Amino acid sequence: LVEFTASYLFGLFLGGDYINKMMQKQKYGKKMLEMQENKKDASVFLMRFITVFPLDFVSLFLGSSKYNFGKYILFSFLGLAPRVILFTILGDKIYDYIPMKLIMTICLFAIPVAVIAIIxxxxxxKKRKKNESNENTADKAEMK
Incomplete structure (x- = not known):
């Protein structure tokens, strides 16, 4: 928690422009930016849960984007808790039982599919609402 808080505050201090430029240069920085734009709370959880994203970059990014600190700590904790619990119980042998490459591949394909579905x-x-509003306007015109 201390590391997350320090990185978050450092990102908050540096500001969005500097961190966004730094994120654009990193391998997964663009993906983190895209995730953050779509679903903020879920993206914090996913960025912590999926081991693809470096923890410090996530903290810097969220601090620079002025993400709510309480939610940041909550979703960071929830995202990391399963991994910490598994490591505590099974140790490093967990990687023998869980195909991390497969999980990362599935997650990286599932995220764009989810974004497309949301769009x-x-x-x-929006189209349905527009049609309903046009029907209501037509009904009112017929009444007159």
Missing amino acids: IKAAVD
């Missing part, structure tokens, strides 16, 4: 749902909802 499609939003477009359909």
Whole structure:
């Protein structure tokens, strides 16, 4: 928790522009930026749960984007808890039982699919709402 807090505060101090430039240069920085734009709370949990993203970069990024500190600590803890519990119980042998490459591959494919599904749902909802408003306008015109 101390490390997360220190990195978060450092990101908050440095500000968004500097951290965003640094993130763009990193291998997974662009993916983190995309995740953060779509679903903030879920993205914090996923970035902590998936071991692909370096912990310090996530903390710096969230601090620089002025993400709510209480939610940051909560979702960071929830995202890391399963891994910490498994390591405590099984130690390093956990990697013998869990195919991490497969899990990372599935997650990296699932995230864009989820983003596309959310965009499609939003477009359909917007179109449906527009059609309903047009029908209501037409009904009011017929009443007059």
